[in-house]
Amino acid sequence: MELPEATSMLARTPKVLDTLLAGLPAKWLHRDDGPGTWSAYDIVGHLLEGEATNWLPRTRMILQQGTGQAFGPFDREAMRGRGRQPAAVLLARFTAARLASLEELSSSELTVDDMERRGLHPDLGEVTLGQLLATWVAHDLTHLAQVGEVLARRYRDDVGPYRAYLPALDRTADAE
Amino acid sequence: MELPEATSMLARTPKVLDTLLAGLPAKWLHRDDGPGTWSAYDIVGHLLEGEATNWLPRTRMILQQGTGQAFGPFDREAMRGRGRQPAAVLLARFTAARLASLEELSSSELTVDDMERRGLHPDLGEVTLGQLLATWVAHDLTHLAQVGEVLARRYRDDVGPYRAYLPALDRTADAE
Numbered sequence: 001m002e003l004p005e006a007t008s009m010l011a012r013t014p015k016v017l018d019t020l021l022a023g024l025p026a027k028w029l030h031r032d033d034g035p036g037t038w039s040a041y042d043i044v045g046h047l048l049e050g051e052a053t054n055w056l057p058r059t060r061m062i063l064q065q066g067t068g069q070a071f072g073p074f075d076r077e078a079m080r081g082r083g084r085q086p087a088a089v090l091l092a093r094f095t096a097a098r099l100a101s102l103e104e105l106s107s108s109e110l111t112v113d114d115m116e117r118r119g120l121h122p123d124l125g126e127v128t129l130g131q132l133l134a135t136w137v138a139h140d141l142t143h144l145a146q147v148g149e150v151l152a153r154r155y156r157d158d159v160g161p162y163r164a165y166l167p168a169l170d171r172t173a174d175a176e
Numbered sequence: 177m178e179l180p181e182a183t184s185m186l187a188r189t190p191k192v193l194d195t196l197l198a199g200l201p202a203k204w205l206h207r208d209d210g211p212g213t214w215s216a217y218d219i220v221g222h223l224l225e226g227e228a229t230n231w232l233p234r235t236r237m238i239l240q241q242g243t244g245q246a247f248g249p250f251d252r253e254a255m256r257g258r259g260r261q262p263a264a265v266l267l268a269r270f271t272a273a274r275l276a277s278l279e280e281l282s283s284s285e286l287t288v289d290d291m292e293r294r295g296l297h298p299d300l301g302e303v304t305l306g307q308l309l310a311t312w313v314a315h316d317l318t319h320l321a322q323v324g325e326v327l328a329r330r331y332r333d334d335v336g337p338y339r340a341y342l343p344a345l346d347r348t349a350d351a352e
Contacts, residue, residue, distance in 0.1 A: 001334040134334035141328035142344040148321030158177040158310035161300040168318040
């Protein structure tokens, strides 16, 4: 993992989601695979929550406290407790939050050596800053994949016999 | 499946891929999961091939010949036989090809009744135009998901213990 390429990828995510989702009808945006599964809208909410309580806060903890204190909890379902704001607002908030995260990260002037600094994950134990930042990128990309699939499944029945060629249409939804 | 929303989604795909992939280093673009699996670059090539030989050509066959003659074959691996052109060229060609496809589709002035017209798939048997067009959309979205996952797996090792939280990093690559 190299920091410049990781941050370059992180900067793309809000633009990609905006290009894919902005202006989509609710029947796309709020489609999910049943109770406990996530719609595209839910996924954007989850990513926004991560900006507020996961990636940068934990980066700060590693830099300031090392392994002296475990990270606070990250509630993967926190977005469900929020009021339902318009998708355009949610996307704009995610764009702004990600930009702010990357600006703070840039201003930290992290070095290659910093990537080896450690923090304490409440469940996983010691993790390095490099692992945290690589996870941030991979987490974006796997959730982008999840958005593609939950949208695709809207046409699970409409594709008729082609369903046999599209295994993702029958994939068990997995929130990640 | 409603045609206006389907075509609206199809129009987004080149922009989404461009936003995600344009200018990415080769180590991202050409990363795959081993022999027989597809990189992001391969997937764009596959989508471009579909514009040339799958979706619109088969739409024309349904409209012009109905079930009188089976669709020609679609070579899912055709992109491998092409020379390796720069990713920017490939993305631009896909953008142009998709635009041309959607313009032709629009000029066909398809009706709701047309969605029930039938063609003959060489393996699946009779399919309706509506099923073909719904599949086009779902195929875009599942391949977008595939792009997200193949990119994410670049950091499979870099995430360290977080790998336990990201099952997509260990998902068997499946070309679709």
